Amino acid sequence: MSDIGSVGRADVAGVLAQMRAIRAEMNAQVNADMRVADVASGAGQPQALREPGASFGNVLGDALSSVNALQQDSSAKAAAFARGESNNLVEVMVASQKSSVAFQAALQVRNRMVSAYQDIMNMPI
Helix, strand or coil: CHHHHHHHHHHHHHHHHHHHHHHHHHHHHHHHHHHHHHHHCCCCCCHHHHCCCCCHHHHHHHHHHHHHHHHHHHHHHHHHHHHCCCCCHHHHHHHHHHHHHHHHHHHHHHHHHHHHHHHHHCCCC
16 A cells, blocks of 8 residues: 555656756746847837936837737737747736836836926915
């Protein structure tokens, strides 16, 4: 009876080791893909920030364009996955999270800008 238990544990340990190896490989691939994407896109920095003397309107417009591009990319990848054209769920989820974080950041910037505008408008002259 102890032979069956030790064989079962050895099988489980082997499967767990394989799963850990696959997970490590997937994490390494995702990290490499993200580094390549960051380098290609200028590390997520809007074009206007890389130019000296950029105006606030240009910076804001480029940031919103970047958020829009991330959301469209996320939607396209999710749709391709739903149609069965892609089977890379990790890529779909990473794109979704990137677009979500970018949107939340843009929302917080908007909230701060509205708050600053209200503070300025409520100042006595």
